[in-house]
Amino acid sequence: MRISTLAALATMLLLPVAANGQRVREGLGVSVSVSHLNFAGGAMTPATGTEIRPANGLTFEIGADWNRRGWMASIGTGFAREPVQASDAISALVDRTLPINRYRLVGALTRWLVSNRRSRFGLAAAPLLDHWTGNGLRARTVLGFEAQVRLAFPVGRVELENRASLGWEGSPFSTTDLGSNASPRTLRTVSLGLALRYRP
Amino acid sequence: MISNARLILTLLFLAPRLCAAQQAREGWHLSLAALHVRFSGAASDTLAIPGTTAHLQPQSRLSLDAAISRRSGAWEVSVAAGLSRGNLSAESPALRIVDRTSSANRYRASLALGHRVAALGAGELVASVAPTFDYWSMTGLSGRVAPGVEAALDLRLPLGRFELVNRLSFGMTSSPFHQDELPLTSSAQGLRAFSLGIGARYGLSH
Numbered sequence: 390m391r392i393s394t395l396a397a398l399a400t401m402l403l404l405p406v407a408a409n410g411q412r413v414r415e416g417l418g419v420s421v422s423v424s425h426l427n428f429a430g431g432a433m434t435p436a437t438g439t440e441i442r443p444a445n446g447l448t449f450e451i452g453a454d455w456n457r458r459g460w461m462a463s464i465g466t467g468f469a470r471e472p473v474q475a476s477d478a479i480s481a482l483v484d485r486t487l488p489i490n491r492y493r494l495v496g497a498l499t500r501w502l503v504s505n506r507r508s509r510f511g512l513a514a515a516p517l518l519d520h521w522t523g524n525g526l527r528a529r530t531v532l533g534f535e536a537q538v539r540l541a542f543p544v545g546r547v548e549l550e551n552r553a554s555l556g557w558e559g560s561p562f563s564t565t566d567l568g569s570n571a572s573p574r575t576l577r578t579v580s581l582g583l584a585l586r587y588r589p
Numbered sequence: 590m591i592s593n594a595r596l597i598l599t600l601l602f603l604a605p606r607l608c609a610a611q612q613a614r615e616g617w618h619l620s621l622a623a624l625h626v627r628f629s630g631a632a633s634d635t636l637a638i639p640g641t642t643a644h645l646q647p648q649s650r651l652s653l654d655a656a657i658s659r660r661s662g663a664w665e666v667s668v669a670a671g672l673s674r675g676n677l678s679a680e681s682p683a684l685r686i687v688d689r690t691s692s693a694n695r696y697r698a699s700l701a702l703g704h705r706v707a708a709l710g711a712g713e714l715v716a717s718v719a720p721t722f723d724y725w726s727m728t729g730l731s732g733r734v735a736p737g738v739e740a741a742l743d744l745r746l747p748l749g750r751f752e753l754v755n756r757l758s759f760g761m762t763s764s765p766f767h768q769d770e771l772p773l774t775s776s777a778q779g780l781r782a783f784s785l786g787i788g789a790r791y792g793l794s795h
Contacts, residue, residue, distance in 0.1 A: 425625055425785070445649075481687040507711045507747055540753065542746040544710035549746065551753060551787065581787060583755060 414543070414588045415457050422450045424552070424582025426469060432562045434571040437477060441571060443491070443561065444474040444483050448580070450493070456588070459501045461511070467493040473523070489523030489561065499539060506543070513537040515554070521561035533558025535578075541586070550584040614713075614752075615660055616794025622654045622756055624786030626673060632766050634775040643681045645775065647693040647725075647765065650675035652784065654697070663705040665715070671697035677727070693765070696724040699739065712746040725765035735780065737762025745790065754788040 424447065431442030452465025469491040474483045497515035504510075515535040522528045535556040542549045560573030567573065631646035650673050658667030674694045678687045703717030723735045739760030745752045764777035771777060 476687075476689075478689060480689055481685075483685040483687075484683070485685060486683050540748075542710065542712060542753075544712065549709075549712070549744070551755065 414546070416455065416588060418454045418456060418548070418586045418588040420450075420452045420454065420463075420465070420550070420584050420586035422452070422465075422550075422552070422582050422584035424448050424450070424554075424580040426471075427579045429577045429579075430574040431560055431576045432567050432571045433574050436570060439475055439477045439571075441473065441475045441562065441567070442576065443469075443471040443489055446471040448491070448493070448582075450495075450584075452495075454586070459504065461497075461499040461501065461513075463497045463499065465493075465495050465497070467491075467495065469493075487524055489521055489526060491561070492520040492522075494518045495535070497535075497537065499537075508543075509541050511539045511541075513539055517556070517558065519558055519561070526561075526566050527563050529559075529561060529563055531559030531561065531576075533576075546588055548586040548588065550586060552580075552582050552584060554578075554580050554582075556580070614792070615662075616792065618658045618660065618790045618792055618794075620654075620656045620658065620667075620754065620788055620790040622656075622754060622786055622788025624652045624654060624756060624758070624784040624788075626650060626652045626782050626784045628780060628782050630778045630780045631764050632771055632775050632777050634772065641681050641683075643679060645677065645679050645766070645771075646780065647695065648675045648678040648687050652695070652697075652786075654788070656701075658701075658703075658790075665703045665717075667701045667703065667717075669697070669699045669701065669719070671695070671699075673697075691728045693725065693727045695765075696726070698722045701739075701741070703741075703743070709744070712744060715743040715745060717741045717743070721760060721762060723762055723765070727765065730770050731767065733765055733767060735762040735765055737780075739782075741784075748789075750792050752790040752792075754790055756784070756786050756788060758782075758784045760784070 426448055427445050428442045433440055448467050448469035450465045450467035452463050454461050454463030470488050472483050472485045473487045495515050495517040497513045499511045499513035501509045501511040517533045520530045535554045537552055537554040540551045556578035558576050562573050627649045628646045634643045652671050652673035654669055654671035656667045656669035658665050676687050676689050677691045677693045699719040699721040701717045701719035703715045705713050706716045707714040719739045721737045721739050725733045739758055741758035744755040760782045762780050766777045768777045
């Protein structure tokens with residue numbers, strides 16, 4: 390990594406949080422969130438170019454966090470249930486009788502880069518652990534990572550937060566599930582969500 | 590090096606902007622939104638798969654909307670145009686098939702009347718109702734105009750001269766299909782659309 394890139398990253402992290410007026414509440418908070426997931430990857434059949442993955446859908450998460458001096462550490466758990474989709478250039482087929490479940494455990498470290506009494510903006514790094522189950526699938530636990538952008542708006546003790554994230558994780562499918570024609574691929578996720586946080 | 594310097598300058602520039610006092614909401618605004626639209630209805634067939642009802646409808650997709658609005662007190666009027674491009678899908682309780690070689694594109698115009706229903710800190714909640722006029726362009730079918738109505742709830746949060754908008758909406762229009770273009774066993778139905786999305790509003794009057 391070039392020194393100039395390191396300098397830019399260091400500046401972002403060390404940039405004093407711009408403060409104006411009321412301080413953002415610090416301490417413990419709890420949150421609930423809903424996000425729309427768009428998946429890519431998962432598994433591929435090279436011969437036909439067919440991609441097999443969970444269908445796009447919603448996920449729900451609850452979490453707890455600790456906010457202090459422009460940093461926020463959080464831990465959360467989430468659930469998503471979507472059918473399996475197989476698609477190629479001609480068609481996409483979603484088997485609604487084969488839902489797969491995702492149980493998530495995620496930790497995140499957020500750096501609030503800009504903060505004032507009306508809003509704050511931050512970047513987060515979130516390592517995660519996903520447990521996938523489903524009919525006909527071997528239960529599988531995979532490691533992953535999400536990079537998140539967060540924009541939060543305090544309303545009294547409550548905070549509304551818009552978040553966008555990019556995620557990478559191991560495939561929810563094993564080679565045993567897929568047979569010899571398909572191979573597991575990294576599952577990529579783009580998600581947009583809304584969270585509600587309460588800070589007593 | 591130049592791009593990194595630009596990044597640092599952007600952050601330094603953004604900080605005071607975000608700290609700036611909220612702009613008054615009166616006057617003209619421009620807005621852009623990206624919405625995820627989920628359709629249901631359009632056409633149904635109870636005979637194609639015995640014992641079940643299959644639906645033919647536009648696939649769920651992203652819609653891009655642009656609007657210009659005029660605010661006066663708690664009321665506002667806006668004119669919007671939207672574009673959503675996607676395919677057709679056939680659905681039963683067990684299966685959904687999307688034909689990626691087809692196209693079912695929607696071009697929308699609407700005129701909305703909105704009213705502020707609540708203040709949430711520096712933000713606000715605005716409810717609106719709009720007659721809508723959709724033009725559907727579909728592969729192998731003639732174009733069709735489908736009038737309808739849409740109700741929406743906007744959560745608007747101030748970001749300097751901009752506002753971040755979280756939008757939830759529900760709309761009903763006539764079917765995008767002509768009955769005579771459907772198989773004899775199918776019937777055209779009203780199309781329902783549920784949308785969730787995010788956008789930005791920019792105040793022009795300051």
